[in-house]
Each structure stands twice: as C-alpha cells, then as structure tokens.
Amino acid sequence: MKVTLKDIGKKYEGREEFTLRNINLEIEDKDFCVILGPSGCGKTTLLRMIAGLNSITEGDLLFGEKRMNKVPSKDRDIAMVFQSYALYPHMTVYDNMAFSLNMRRERKSVIDERVREAAELLQITSYLQSKPSDISGGQRQRVALGRAMVRKPKVFLMDEPLSNLDAKLREHMRVELVRLHKSLGTTSIYVTHDQTEAMTMATKIVLMNEGKIQQDGKPEEFYNRPANIFVARFIGSPTMNIFEGKIENGRFVSNDSYIKAEPKPEDKVKVSGYEGKRVSLGIRAERFRRVEKEPLGDTFECELDVMEMLGKEKILFTKLPNGQDITISVPGYLDYVPGNKYMFGFDLDALHFFDAETGLRIN
Ligand SMILES: Nc1ncnc2c1ncn2[C@@H]1O[C@H](COP(=O)(O)OP(=O)(O)O)[C@@H](O)[C@H]1O
Ligand SMILES: [Mg+2]
Structure with missing residues (x-):
C-alpha cells in the first residue's frame, strides 16, 4: 500500500510552535522506509499520525488514493511495534500472538494458521507455549513482531523496536527484519535515531531535524551526496570533517590556509559562483590518502594525537599546526x-x- 503525506503539520495543543511542518513524502508500496533523526525531532509524532494515534493538524495523509486523516486507528489496517513491546505476562506466546485476532473474533482455524505461520517465519515455534518471562529479550521482541504480523496489515509501523536489545542481537535482528520484509513485502515505516539501522535496512531514508525533512532518498545518496551539512555530519562514522574557508581563484582555501583543494572539473563550474565567498568543505575520514614522497596536488601535514584501533580500521585523531582536528580512517594493518x-x-x-x-x- 502506497502512503502519501502532503504538507503534513502537527501542532500539539498548548504548544506555541508546530512540532512538524511541511512534511511531504511518498512511500511506495513494498518500501521499507526509515524515518531517521536525533531524539526530539518529531519521528514518533509523525508515526503516530500515520497510525491514527495523533490527530493531524494540517495536510493530507493518503493510503493509496484514500484520505485517512479522519479514519479511526482501528480501521486503518496498520500494525505497530513499539520500543517497549509490553507482552501480556500471564499469557503464553501463542495467546499473545493470537490476541488481536481473538478480539476480532476470527475463526480458531484461521488464528491457528496465522500464528503458526508467523512463528515459523520468526523461528519461535518451539516457544509458543512459553510465558514471556521464560524467553530472552530478543525472542520477546520477535513475539511482538509476530503479534503485529498475524494481523496481515497493509502498513507496518515500527518505533525504535530494536533499541532495547544489546548490540549483537540488534545486528542479528536487523538482518532478520530485512529478510522478513523481503518475504512479506508489506510497506513498512520504521523510526530510529540509529544511522546504522537506517543505512542497512532502508529502501528509502527520510532524515529529519527539528520537525523538518532534511533529505529523503536511497541510503547511498545520503552517503555520497548529502543535501546539507546537517545530513553530512549525521550520516557516516566517524563524523565527516568540515573545513571552513572560501573559494579563491576557483580553489578552496581554508581560513587557516592549511587545507587547499582543487575541485574536480565537473564541480568547478558550480563552485565558481562562490568566488570570494564563504564555503564549507566536507571530507569523510576514509577519503584521505597518506603521501610519503614528493607531494602531488593538495596535501597537508598533521600530527597524530590519539589513535583508536578498531580492528579492520584505525581512526587517527590528528591535529593541524594551529590545533584544528582532522579525523582520518586508515586500514587497521598499517x-x-x-x-x-x-x-x-x-x-x-x-x-x-x-x-x-x-x-x-553546492556541487
Ligand atoms: N503529547 C505531546 N504533547 C506535547 N508535546 C509533545 C507530545 N509528544 C511529543 N511532544 C513534543 O514533540 C517533539 C517531538 O517529539 P517526538 O515526536 O517524541 O520526537 P522523537 O520521536 O523524534 O524523539 C518534542 O519536543 C516533544 O516534547
Ligand atoms: Mg520517539
């Protein structure tokens, strides 16, 4: 099911300012759309509006061609998974998963088929008769997913569903969720503050800050062509280096003049409009190259201050003679x-x- 947001805005009662404004978004059928952004930027607010748990102050929400603004949550054909997955502790895994279908008075045979099918896919069949307290955090999270899946929703909404899990399990569940999405094909909208989750799982990322969309597109577009400095610094680890300076004779010169950079021919034209103007230059840590002999082109010298050994790479925290930091990533074996x-x-x-x-x- 395609989900469209047209100029959506949200102003909570009693608040002066809009929490969200001018949200325009097309989430295609079968997309796995990740809404990414720092804490407090309005991700949960947006997801709850799509779910029908928050009212929509302005704009239109469409599922397919149908306007959904006033449709009650229970009639939206969605399922939502939260960070705290609150299973009913006195019920078995099976009954937890069957709960919503029982409420809808589905036939017992249909319920049984759906629960077993979901359990099979999530590899929790052997725990169906266990109580939530007897299974691990990761298994509980799968039950919460299963509970949402059995409803066969048109749209799957998830709000930071992995953030309560430890790092290893999170890594594992990321892959599981991608597999699950591949086999179900349900349009999914997934909220997180974790750029790794966004980069690894999304078919489409929407990065928000302070209630506004900063960029939306494919993960590689975010990495290779960030639309602004906020996006550039939010995506990628270590954080992208940013140098302040200006364009002089078509060339970037930093304020301290330690960094000089000649744009490649395609970029020259776009940058030329900035002759004499203030410009910021971003370079990712892994795009520096050690120069050992005669310098060719633009180079700089820096002192290695602190080194982090991460195994496959080393992160070098270096300083220019004026004390400015540059973070450089090199292969771990060097x-x-x-x-x-x-x-x-x-x-x-x-x-x-x-x-x-x-x-x-600019470029
Ligand atoms: N029910 C509410 N009433 C008033 N303000 C709220 C309410 N819920 C959230 N907010 C405010 O809206 C902003 C965005 O919150 P939220 O959507 O939870 O952000 P995120 O999920 O990105 O961390 C915050 O400033 C928060 O305080
Ligand atoms: Mg939130």
Whole structure:
C-alpha cells in the first residue's frame, strides 16, 4: 500500500510552535522506509499520525488514493511495534500472538494458521507455549513482531523496536527484519535515531531535524551526496570533517590556509559562483590518502594525537599546526605512531562543498 503525506503539520495543543511542518513524502508500496533523526525531532509524532494515534493538524495523509486523516486507528489496517513491546505476562506466546485476532473474533482455524505461520517465519515455534518471562529479550521482541504480523496489515509501523536489545542481537535482528520484509513485502515505516539501522535496512531514508525533512532518498545518496551539512555530519562514522574557508581563484582555501583543494572539473563550474565567498568543505575520514614522497596536488601535514584501533580500521585523531582536528580512517594493518607527523592528501572525487551561510550542498 502506497502512503502519501502532503504538507503534513502537527501542532500539539498548548504548544506555541508546530512540532512538524511541511512534511511531504511518498512511500511506495513494498518500501521499507526509515524515518531517521536525533531524539526530539518529531519521528514518533509523525508515526503516530500515520497510525491514527495523533490527530493531524494540517495536510493530507493518503493510503493509496484514500484520505485517512479522519479514519479511526482501528480501521486503518496498520500494525505497530513499539520500543517497549509490553507482552501480556500471564499469557503464553501463542495467546499473545493470537490476541488481536481473538478480539476480532476470527475463526480458531484461521488464528491457528496465522500464528503458526508467523512463528515459523520468526523461528519461535518451539516457544509458543512459553510465558514471556521464560524467553530472552530478543525472542520477546520477535513475539511482538509476530503479534503485529498475524494481523496481515497493509502498513507496518515500527518505533525504535530494536533499541532495547544489546548490540549483537540488534545486528542479528536487523538482518532478520530485512529478510522478513523481503518475504512479506508489506510497506513498512520504521523510526530510529540509529544511522546504522537506517543505512542497512532502508529502501528509502527520510532524515529529519527539528520537525523538518532534511533529505529523503536511497541510503547511498545520503552517503555520497548529502543535501546539507546537517545530513553530512549525521550520516557516516566517524563524523565527516568540515573545513571552513572560501573559494579563491576557483580553489578552496581554508581560513587557516592549511587545507587547499582543487575541485574536480565537473564541480568547478558550480563552485565558481562562490568566488570570494564563504564555503564549507566536507571530507569523510576514509577519503584521505597518506603521501610519503614528493607531494602531488593538495596535501597537508598533521600530527597524530590519539589513535583508536578498531580492528579492520584505525581512526587517527590528528591535529593541524594551529590545533584544528582532522579525523582520518586508515586500514587497521598499517602502522601509525602517536606523536609522529604525517602528510596526507585526499581523493578529488571526495570533496563535498556547502554554502557556509545556508549549509546547503553546492556541487
Ligand atoms: N503529547 C505531546 N504533547 C506535547 N508535546 C509533545 C507530545 N509528544 C511529543 N511532544 C513534543 O514533540 C517533539 C517531538 O517529539 P517526538 O515526536 O517524541 O520526537 P522523537 O520521536 O523524534 O524523539 C518534542 O519536543 C516533544 O516534547
Ligand atoms: Mg520517539
């Protein structure tokens, strides 16, 4: 089921400001759309409006071609999974999963078929007669998913469903959820503050900040062409380096003049409009290259301050002579010694230029 949001806004009663404004979004049938953003940006508010648990102050919500603004939650054909999955403790896993279908007075044979089918897919068949207190956190989360799945909703809504799980289990459940989505094909809207969940699971990401959409699109677009400095710094770990400076003779020169960068030919035209103006240059940590001999092109020297060994990579926290930090990621097998000075250049196709006033992408 396609879900469309047209100029949606939300103002809570008693609040001066709109919590959300101008939300325009098309979520295609079978999409796995992840709504991403820092805490308090309005993700839950938006999801609850789609679910019919919050009223919609302005704009239109459509499921397919049908306007849903006034349709009660129970008639929206959705299922929602929350962070706290609150199973009924006195009921078995089976009864927890069957609960909503029992409420709808479905036939026993239909209920049994649906519960067993979901349990099979979630690999919890052997726990169907257990009580929630007798199974692990990960298994409980699967029961919560199963409870939503048996309703065969048109749209699946999830609000940070993995954030109560430990890191290993979260990693595992991410893959499980992608598999599940592949086999069910149900349009899903998934809220999280975790960029890794968004990058790994989404067919479409919507990144929000302060009640506004910053960018929406495919995960690789977020990584390779962030629309503004906020997006650039929100996506990717370590955080993208940002250098403040200006364009001089078609070339980026940082305020401290330690970083100079020649845009590649395609970018030159776009950047040329900024001659003499303030510009921010973004470079991801993994796009620096060690320069050992005669420097070719734009290079800089920095001192290695602190090093983090992560196994497959090392994160180098380095400083320019004026004390400015640069974070550089290198393969873990290379030798680096804190206290030493190193020369680096960067990949020319790795330069992200932003208007320093507006923060918007230029190239
Ligand atoms: N029921 C409510 N009444 C008034 N303000 C609310 C209510 N629920 C959330 N808010 C406010 O709306 C903003 C967004 O909250 P929320 O949607 O929960 O953000 P997120 O899920 O991204 O962390 C916050 O400033 C929060 O305080
Ligand atoms: Mg929330």
